[in-house]
Amino acid sequence: MNKPNQISPPRWSLKFFRWFCHPDYAEDIEGDLFERFEKRTIENRAAKWLFTLDVLKLFRPGIIKPITGSQKLNNYDMFKNYFKIGLRNIRRHKTFSSLNIAGLSVGIASCILILIYVNNELSYDTYNSNYETTYRVIHYYGQQGEAPDYTSLPTNEYQVWGNAPVAPAMQQFFPEIDKVFRFTSDASWLFSYNSITYSESDVLFADSTAFDIFDWKVIAGNPKTALERPNTVVLTPRLAEKYFGSENPMGKSIIMDNQDPFEVTGVVEVPTNSHFSFNGLISMSTFRNSRPQIFDSWGYVDFYTYFTLKPGTSIEQVQEKVPEFLEANFPNDFNYHIKFEPLSDAYLHSEAGRQPGPVGSMGSIYIFTSVALFILLIACINFMNLSTAQSVERAKEVAIRKTIGSHREALIYQFLVEAILVTFIASILAAVFVIFGHSLLETISGKTLPIDWLFTPQNALLALGGILFIGIAAGSYPAFALSTFKPVTVLKGSFKTSSKGIWLRKSLVILQFSLSIILLAGAAVVSSQLDYLQKYDLGFDSEQMLAVDFGYDDLVQQKREFIKQEFLKHKDVEIVSVSRAVPGDFFPNAGTGVADPVSGEIVYKGPAIYEVDEDFIPAYKMNMVAGRNFSDDFPLDSANALILNESAARLFGYPNPADIIGKSFRQWGREGKVVGVVEDFNYVSLHEDVEPLSLRFGTRFNVSTISVKLKSDDFSKTIAELENIWQGIVPHRPFDTRFVDQNFNAQYESDERFGMIFTTFSGLAIFVACLGLFGLTIYSTSQRNKEIGVRKVMGASITQIIALLSRDFLTLFIIALAISVPLSWYVMNSWLDGFAYRISLGVEVYAVSALITLLVAFITMSFKTVNAALSNPIESLRDE
Template sequence: MSEVRPPRLFTKFFKWYCKAPLQESILGDLEEAFYTEVESKGQLIARWKYIWTILRFIRPGIVRSLEGTQKLNNYGMIKNNIKIGMRSILRNKVFSILNVTGLSVGLASCLLILIYVKNELSYDTFNANYDRTYRVIQHFGGRGSDLKNEILPTSEYQVWGNAPIAPALQEYYPQIESVFRFTSQFNWLVEYKGNRYQEKDVVFGDSTFYKVFSWDWLAGDAETALVRPSTIILTKKLAEKYFGNENPIGESLLMDGDELFEVTGVFEIPANSHFQVDAIISMSTFKGYRPEIFDAWGYVDFYTYFTLNEQANIHDLGEQIPDFLTKYYDTEYGYTFQFEALKDAYLNSDAGRQPGPVGSKNNIYLFISVAVFILLIACINFVNISTARSIDRAKEVAVRKTLGSRRSPLISQFLIESVLITFFAALVAVLMVSLGHGYLELFIGKQLSVDWLFSPVSLLIGLLLVLLLGVLAGLYPAFILSNYRPLQVLRGSFKNSSKGIWLRKTLVVLQFALSIMLLAGTAIVYQQLNYIRDYDKGFESEQILVIDYGGDYKVKRNIDFIKAELLKHSAVESVSVSRATPGDFFPNAGTTIETPNGEMLAKSPAIYEIDEDFIPTYDMHMVAGRNFSKSFPTDTTKALLVNEATAKLYGYSNPEDIVGKNFSQWGREGKVIGVVEDFNYVSLHSEVEPLALRYSIWWSTEKFSVKLKSTDLGSTLGELEAIWKEAVPSYPFNTYFNDMSFDNQYEADERFGIIFYSFSILAVFVACLGLFGLTIYTTNQRAKEIGIRKVLGASVQRIVTTLSFDFIKLYCIALLLAIPVAYWIMSTWLASFAYQTSIGWQVFGFAASITLAVSLLTMSFKTIGAAMSNPTKILKDE
């Protein structure tokens, strides 16, 4: 670890400006205070206080003498300009507050969005071998051996694959350093000291995990933790859940009521990992249960990751895939695989069956656009108000020029004022970020690190950006103000420049356009989320209570008895048992079905294992053939249901035609007896995929689906829990409603929508601030015109209309510009959904109406007051 020391850059800066005789004593005190702060409050706070103290020491008594140069004069001039700038800011409180508020909201919004975007881009970067880590994505397509030489799109592959590819890769490719496999999640009933819990995020994993992933290792020996059978490592959260503050190493957990697992390690996966687990059981344990699957290339239940040595090139490995398949798995089934970089796993992968949730590049691009829009609107406000106020400061400029001031000092004066306003806005923005950071975490459901934002490097970059933003925002107004001719101004013949007027109009158009685009985007996001919620998924999920018993052996042995007990309750309409329910995890199955030309075609559709009550419980519809039935005993072993997508996959455009065809699947052979209407068993981000439904033997079940007809769900759940505890005293009553579970797939979309709404509202608020400022200025400039119009008999309504008409013309131009751009941006975003709402004129009508209404309401606060003012007070000096 590197030595802790004060920031060198600021130490050098202090030595540069401080008087030589004072340097040693002051630096000694500063360093002593720094190390004291490190011990008591940590390095980050100590560095921040060190920097702040050095900046506070910039004062006349400490700054070194600059005799013999012009620097002292420049220092004095800058000091004088800062004083004048502060006076000008305080003298024009309304405009200063509008500028600072607009800029601070814009900067705070950008910082919060930056925090979110940085977190999204940081996924998996904590790994030491981040740039050299890859994973295997596999294709089980049944399309023929020609796939060995064919590169399919990534969407045709899935991350979930077989077990034997891992040792085969390490044997075939000498460039591979380490390989790590882990399985999909398993449900376990964990017992410790009489307390029982159902844990869902438990996987089996190889002992090489620490060579591939740089997780935080907290206790135990990582090298040996998962070598032996019946060993388990826990996350810090799970370890504290069972053992509190005690050392868990060497302790044992009773798993599924009949096997003891020794705790050999405690770890923590960083929050910005693309997958999370709560515990890992040694892979040697799994091998002891089912050794045959570790040689089965067609069995799917593993995720495989590996690291390359520094000299290796992943493209070289990819080119050898056909030869690899010829050596290890030369089959006509059509199996193939590719490699995907770890850096693409979270944001750039469209492979199926991901081990965890993935991010969205489109959402990131949209947020970045919103940040740019808000900052642009804030800068437009500043430029507009500054140029509009140019007439008010014309006499000041004229007097200073008459007294001999050159143009460059005037430009410096106005730029310093701009930088001061930006600096104050930045301070307010930092305060807003510190207050809003917690709400942002709450909205998106993730921990967002902000320590990097207050590091010395980030602060220095921030100061430079504030300086740059202040200069850019104030550059045009500074040049306009400094260019006034004193003779014209002092004679009273000065008029505002037409160029300045056109600039303000152009910027107002841009501001209106950005606001309309944001509101239209907000409306489309809201409309799409509602569309997803209300879309007919093809099954009924409300009032269906799922009891998850994790495939517990004791429960499975008494399924019929438990079903009968649950059905005795008056609020229970039906009960079904299955391995999965809509929205849950499900496997794929190698399935061979007879095609229209009589050939047996092998594919790998998803599979549901269900009983005869599953389809009626979820109110699904048969479009051909029949459902499973107890009237046909052979249905349990020789019958198969498919959905419409599967019928099309095997060449049947008419679902009726696949009924009666032969099939072979997972050791069963028989006939297809029926076709279920397509239902969305996964997220609406994807189209309905092929699905086979087979009758579940008792040992392959994990869940009860209980259809309720009660309105008093609270008491009903209590009564069902009592029935469960009576029938199954050994297993906890773990339940959830299927509609809530299914909708959890859209949690990320819902959170995105909330954040997008919030920032859009902030953008419109900033735009209104600028519009309010311009309205104040315009009405002040036209005060005499308003007075004359009132004297001549103009009504309040007529005056308000006259004052608002110029803005309405600009608004109409902005509307024409905003609609096509907003349509293109949001069409791109909607493309990530397989089922998407249409973008109608109503969306833009809503955005246009809201923007116009808010704008008119904002202007009315000043225009109505001006129109109702007493004309004699305005014209008394004329």
């Protein structure tokens, strides 16, 4: 067609045209294209570009060739017809459609709700712009005589709680560090404004660099100066509204602990996904003015230290210089080391002790993600099973459509469109479930779970893709299986499904049974462990023990003996004790020296410390295993007596508690003798073993809690009467009370919430699985309809018929049990490893779980098997 030396049109454009153009029109259109091109080459240099443009304009409906002889890519009417038929089938088969939609909607909604929770757990601290470059210092406080290899020392030997001077020393020593920030452990303060007075917890001292490290939302105040001056305080919106209502709090004064006025210099809001939170921040300069000596003490522990790196530097550069830093700054009188933990590890990955707030668990994240996938997988399996169950009814439909010329591809498209349509309807219903279930999930989890991130264009595309994926994945097997039916076989009435299809369905049922047993056994293990924690003998009695927190109030401490005596006069009070902390409370560690059992020299260790009075051990019914308790008969006990627990005695080298009695000790400015050893009791969570503990007499300024043992049946009345006594003695201080057992059990709140979430979604997963089992029961009874009729005519009883229909499922259940038990044991045993005191995984857990699963399965199947067994055999044996 082209002459020599003549310019030719673009080759790739011509190939593209010949590829897509309908053969009936290709020759004529191509001739026209060449004619226009030749005219343009005479006077237009852009002829090739114009040729390509003409080809692209021709790529439109009506000209594109069909993919097959009966289908066209652009056939809108074809897909419209698919949707019409799909909607008709959904309406016609109401039972199956309802089961499909219910199963998918519950599965999708459960999956989304779990992902909302998981996304929130993974989002902790990511609101900070310095998230990737922020680290915190973790500290190792070793025992005397140790020579550990710090390079291989595990993180769980360190703690986040540390000293004050490490922060400025690091700022000066490391040029890689940009900003350093410290805050103290939380404390209770008395807030007074006009006539309003409350005791507020979670109030921290904080450096003025707080806002350089953390991107908290500043509602009022200047973040650069808010925490610079002494006697200034920054409040959260809740406290600002509590004391000032609609007034502007800026510049107003709050009286703290009935002493000094503190100026409100800011209002900030801490995101809910922060690994620590607070109600108020007091300037660190306030703390420095009151106790300047501790800011130079490397042994005084009450601070958390965070820092950011300068651009272009790495944490490895800083860590390499740590030995040099400690040698230059640290007075080497005991084993001490530091290393650095990324902010990204603080919530989910930290193993260090003494965290500033609650921590999450990657194990829980993995478990919940698995449950979400399990539920979605079970829902998709249900879809396959229920669609397969319809195959008997739809076999003739497929056969007739094939007979009148319908291609297999068209049938596949038809069934896939139906599956996607069902998935779309289920997704709409799932969205409704998510909206209503979100608030319930927040209540169960005890967390604020934002969902605004769901409503983004990216997630809208993901949702559309998810609907298509689930629809195609769930509908693929029914589509391809139903489209292979042979019309002649079906219309003759001798239609049977293939053995491959039977084994696939059986495999899916085994998978459903396995997942159900795993989830049910997991829920049983979680419930049993939580029950075990509640009933475990802690080594002390906290029942009906009321704790009154007075926050180290000086006036209360002056009158503590008088308060004790007045409380004891009440008929419903058994005993009263005063202490620094009670089991479940925050406590410090104390550098404590005790005479070595061999050399007699004082050897220092770092046990925890309780400061108590002579009534503390009797009040909590603790057992003395050696020596004696503090006593009024020994007036010098307040200055030179120490009691240890069994673990502390072993720590100092005395496996026999009696051998340590009378040994010399030194602790926090006191010297004297060890007078007693108390039996180990669990003063911390059962996640941990009993740690070494020292108990010394708590003098004025060192106690903050009054424990009151009640013997009343009417707690409200008794507490009200005790409050009247309190107000008569120290009217300036609110009567802030809590029950010790409830306070101690609050340590397991996250475990209990984990259990509730896990059990709830496990129940939903089993419910969805039952829908699929019901569908497969319908399918199997439909396939064996005539067999059931023949057996009934031959004299089979209803019981025999039900047993016949259930026998196959029992075999599948046994196979599933063999698969699920080892998997469940491994997962739940790993979860239980997080508890120092735990249940043992016995056979009874899996026996009960298997029995419940089997019982639920038989109840589910009975709705159809009993109906089939009671049916009239004439109906099934009638020749059609």
